[in-house]
Amino acid sequence: MSSIRFEESSVFNQLASFEHQQVVFCHDEDTGLKAIIAIHNTVLGPALGGTRMWSYETEAEALYDVLRLSKAMTYKAAITGLNLGGGKAVIIGDSRNDKTEVLMRRFGRFIENLNGSFITTQDVGTSPKDMEFIRMETKYVTGVPEVLGGAGDLSPVTAKGVYMGIKASVKELFGTDSLAGRSVAVQGTGHVGEHLVNLLRIENAKVYVSDISQERMIKVAKKYGAEVVNNNSLFDIDFDVYAPCALGATVNPETINKMKCAIIAGSANNQLADEKRDGQLLLDKGILFAPDYLINAGGLINCYSELEGYSKKRTMQMAEKIYDATLQVLKKSKQESIPTNIAADKIAEKRIQDIKKIKSSF
Numbered sequence: 168m169s170s171i172r173f174e175e176s177s178v179f180n181q182l183a184s185f186e187h188q189q190v191v192f193c194h195d196e197d198t199g200l201k202a203i204i205a206i207h208n209t210v211l212g213p214a215l216g217g218t219r220m221w222s223y224e225t226e227a228e229a230l231y232d233v234l235r236l237s238k239a240m241t242y243k244a245a246i247t248g249l250n251l252g253g254g255k256a257v258i259i260g261d262s263r264n265d266k267t268e269v270l271m272r273r274f275g276r277f278i279e280n281l282n283g284s285f286i287t288t289q290d291v292g293t294s295p296k297d298m299e300f301i302r303m304e305t306k307y308v309t310g311v312p313e314v315l316g317g318a319g320d321l322s323p324v325t326a327k328g329v330y331m332g333i334k335a336s337v338k339e340l341f342g343t344d345s346l347a348g349r350s351v352a353v354q355g356t357g358h359v360g361e362h363l364v365n366l367l368r369i370e371n372a373k374v375y376v377s378d379i380s381q382e383r384m385i386k387v388a389k390k391y392g393a394e395v396v397n398n399n400s401l402f403d404i405d406f407d408v409y410a411p412c413a414l415g416a417t418v419n420p421e422t423i424n425k426m427k428c429a430i431i432a433g434s435a436n437n438q439l440a441d442e443k444r445d446g447q448l449l450l451d452k453g454i455l456f457a458p459d460y461l462i463n464a465g466g467l468i469n470c471y472s473e474l475e476g477y478s479k480k481r482t483m484q485m486a487e488k489i490y491d492a493t494l495q496v497l498k499k500s501k502q503e504s505i506p507t508n509i510a511a512d513k514i515a516e517k518r519i520q521d522i523k524k525i526k527s528s529f
């Protein structure tokens with residue numbers, strides 16, 4: 168999806184440029200709630216997206232963030248084949264000091280009033296406990312704790328999707344999807360990174376791990392038999408696959424210049440510092456990029472499953488479909504000589520357009 172630069176334009180101009188369906192400003196004097204719910208597109212289904220709580224410097228910054236993130240959710244759901252639209256919410260405030268039960272429950276009432284066109288889950292600054300408070304006011308929430316019938320930790324499903332994305336990329340490039348003997352560098356050994364290292368080692372891949380936390384990196388390396396690499400010298404090493412599982416924007420002209428890998432496939436959101444520029448740079452250099460928003464969609468799949476009545480087995484099977492979806496993107500990229508991130512956007516947009524036509528015929 169094209170990145171739209173934030174400019175000092177009117178609210179309605181911004182909504183028009185991002186093509187939003189509805190944006191709801193939620194304000195409550197008693198609880199101090201200031202939130203924005205952005206529903207980008209509901210052609211495929213109700214808009215699902217996390218609620219982020221952040222101390223935005225300005226309200227304009229909060230609006231820009233929610234518009235940008237909700238649009239990205241539309242693409243993620245569409246490419247993953249889910250019957251969900253894209254949405255997101257932001258609560259303006261400090262999640263450590265400003266969060267209270269009544270604030271979250273008041274926010275839940277705003278969601279309830281949207282009658283199911285927006286469903287939320289946790290995100291930066293919100294937790295399963297917050298989802299529990301929201302659940303007290305509305306059923307349109309996922310990511311509640313396991314003991315309350317929720318799906319629990321998303322990261323095993325996310326790791327499974329990333330693993331399938333890596334396998335599909337290896338298949339495209341080397342003709343077989345076996346990872347035995349292939350080398351993968353996993354940057355970030357947190358929730359997703361650790362599960363990914365496990366899956367890779369089960370298949371006898373050679374795994375390098377790096378993390379800014381020495382403790383985590385060493386623990387994960389020892390547990391699964393991986394090799395530790397200093398985070399600053401990661402690109403000095405030869406490996407087949409770079410799996411960014413820490414932060415975004417690690418793929419930029421400076422790092423691309425150093426990269427010797429054949430594939431980039433990891434869980435981090437927004438891996439390309441500049442989508443247009445860096446997608447093209449990777450294409451030019453012949454590095455295959457498995458679009459992050461597709462292969463890290465396991466978390467969204469998990470939420471979708473929770474809505475449908477959670478089954479771990481079915482959720483994992485859905486995450487496995489990321490393999491075929493990745494192959495489809497890579498094929499389109501090759502056929503049209505376009506960066507893989509653009510190919511993914513086109514497939515997502517086409518699915519929305521196609522389904523829109525079906526719906527208009529009723």
Ligand code: NAD
Nearest residue numbers: 321322325355356357358359378379412413434435436466
């Ligand atoms: P996490 O916080 O559990 O783990 C992140 C790890 O990265 C930590 O061990 C941290 O020390 C390390 N790290 C931070 N900065 C680093 C740096 N500069 N270099 C190397 N390591 C660094 O997070 P997570 O839940 O495992 O998620 C990892 C990434 O995947 C994030 O970008 C997240 O947005 C994305 N993601 C996660 C999920 C999910 O299900 N958890 C779903 C979709 C996307």
